[in-house]
Amino acid sequence: MNSLGFREIRAWRKERDLPKLLPWQMDAILAMDMKRRSVEAEKVNVAVDEPKAEVSKRPLTSRLFDALFASKVK
Structure with missing residues (x-):
């Protein structure tokens, strides 16, 4: 999963025709993106670690x- 870049945010x-974002708004967006990526990475790690059902x-x-699967033709 890729991180959000400044180009995508811009x-x-x-x-959305929004005014220029303030520094704290950019920090909040980037922090949320980092959290999203860490949650997704945990999901992937859990899926890899789970033993497969026998x-x-x-x-x-x-x-x-x-x-x-016995054949019906004799």
Whole structure:
């Protein structure tokens, strides 16, 4: 996820026809963006660390496949 750049903020301000942003407003926008990126990074890290659910302890063999999906044609 990319951070907000000054160009994007300026384009957003012009699109909304807002006056020039004050320094504290820029600081607030950049702080919110940093928080957004840290929250998203935590979500990605949690998803990577979660163990995958085990579907079956038996490996899928050709015999097991045939037993599960028996052909109706004989």
